Amino acid sequence: MKSKYVLLASALLISVSNFAQKNEIKAAEKALKAGNAVEARTLLQQAEPLLTAATDAEKAQFLFVKGNIALDLATKNIETSKNLSEAAKAFQDLVAAEKVTGKSKYTSQATTSISDIKNKLVNSAVEKGTAKNYKEASALLKQVYDLDINDLEKLYYAASYAVNGGDYETSLAYYNELKNKNYSGEGTSYYAKSLITDQEEMFSTKAERDKMVILKSHKEPRDEKIPSKKGEIYKNIALIYVQQGKNEEAKKSLSEARLANPDDTSLAMAEADLYLKLEDFATYKKLVTEVLEKNPNDADLFYNLGVISSKTNSADAEAYYKKAIAIKPDYINAYLNLAIIKLDSEKAIIDEMNKLGTSEKDNKRYDVLKAKRENIFKESLPYLEKAFELKPDNEDVSTTLLNVYGALEMTAQKKALKAKIGK
Structure with missing residues (x-):
């Protein structure tokens, strides 16, 4: 009889806890709707220790409210970066949880919020970058990448900001991840001129741009090829290695890249630039000559050969400068x-x-x-x-x-x- 009493008491305790938790989540939701996100966060934090005993529906509701509170605080410029990250994590956990349970009460709204958060993080990163707060800009873009690991472009720019901020270890890690995922950034940008502003605008897809042209809101469509960024990525990896005194690692990195991508002239130039940095002018000239065989109309390469040759052979230098001028008068x-x-x-x-x-x-x-x-x-x-x-x-x-x-x-x-x- 005594053990039955204990079981009954435990059940009662769980029931009371669930009741308290539901009330706190609802109270937090109410405070948020009233515009008091700080109070809402305090109320929600009181419910968090009881989550282990919560139902799937209650956990989903908790995460949804938690994400909205953090997003509201970020919108009010309160610890913007931190709250955007917290909101994104809550919404991601929510989507994952509802995927497991097969229910999707909040998934659609959470997905929309995640997209909104990504845009806010990108805008914040651009502001930080413009203000030369490169490390913060890099960290923000890395958060965007973490939200969508298929968005390698954001990791690329996170690496670039890290370089500008002198955080070479971080940039090296990001560049190596881009290398391992074979990111090139190659593609096409789609433009058309707005009939309202008379300014050219860029569209994410050709279909979207063409639709605007058909609707006669835009005119003069044009496509612009985006060149491969592999050369820059591998060159930066190599230069960071050189900066760290790891010249052999630098050479190996670019050599492997060229073997894997023999037709990518940007990689050949990256390797050439490395040997120029190392003042191995003979290898530099050899590599640049290889590039010129595939791209004989590059005035800058002939000019660079002229600069290198001027140290030892003025006649060769003169010939290279004249070739550069013939291409670019x-x-x-x-x-x-x-x-x-x-x-x-x-x-x-x-x-x-x-x-x-x-x-x-x-x-x-x-x-x-x-x-x-x-x-x-x-x-x-x-x-x-x-x-x-x-x-x-x-x-x-x-x-x-x-x-x-x-x-x-x-x-x-x-x-x-x-x-x-x-x-």
């Missing part, structure tokens, strides 16, 4: 470097001229050197004039050009240039 730095190649040879001539005496033989040699020096100025002149034409506000260009005009005794040109630049 307004490549100002290529014109400047061509002029520098010519003018750099002046120093040796000046040094020899200063060592000459006054003998007849020396005087003849002086005349030869003077003619050589004049020829140097003449050869550099068209490159300097073109550079000035492209960028007249570049002080180094205008000053050098003035000196060359002076050396060639081109008085009229020098006077005209002085008038242009206000000297």
Whole structure:
């Protein structure tokens, strides 16, 4: 008889607990509807210890109210990031719980809220990034990724923000995860111009964009290819390894990437950039030459080869700069470097001229050197004039050009240039 009494008392205790829990959840829900989210959270916290004995329906209701309280607080700018994360976790747990029970009373609303939270987290991350709070921006985007592990784009930008914030360990972990999931970011962006604002807008899908065009709310549709980000990802992994003093790991990482993606020129360039960073110029030139075989119209690559070659072979450097200009006629730095190649040879001539005496033989040699020096100025002149034409506000260009005009005794040109630049 005594044991029966104990069982009856236990049942009564559970019943009373369930009753108290239901009341607290309802009270929290009521406080939230009244606009008092802080009070609602306090009331809900009192119900949390009793959840183990709650029914599936009560647990679902608890999670739904918990998520809405946190979301309301975040909307009111109260610990925004923390509350958005808490709301997302509650709604995710709710969806998972209702999936197990086969009931979906709150799933639809929770799913909509999760989507809303993702947008809020992204907007908050952009604000933090704009304010240069890169670590916070990275953490927020990682939360978005955790809400949807298929949204690898958010992990990519989380890694980028981590790099900007100097958090290399975190960025390395994110980049390696992107690498392991074979993320490229390659795709197509869809644009059309709004007839209301006359501004171009981007759409998430082609179907959505085309629908707006058919409805005549937008015009001038266009597609834009999004290039692969693999090269950047692998390059950043390698550069972080280099920054950590792990050069062999860096080389191995990019070598493996190229073996797996032999036709991805962005990876070949990433590997080339690594060897440039390591000052292995011979390997750099070899790799860039391979890339140019597949993409012979890349002016920047020819320019880079010119810069590298200028350290050892000015004739090769000159040829590369001219190729860059042939592809890109307004490549100002290529014109400047061509002029520098010519003018750099002046120093040796000046040094020899200063060592000459006054003998007849020396005087003849002086005349030869003077003619050589004049020829140097003449050869550099068209490159300097073109550079000035492209960028007249570049002080180094205008000053050098003035000196060359002076050396060639081109008085009229020098006077005209002085008038242009206000000297």
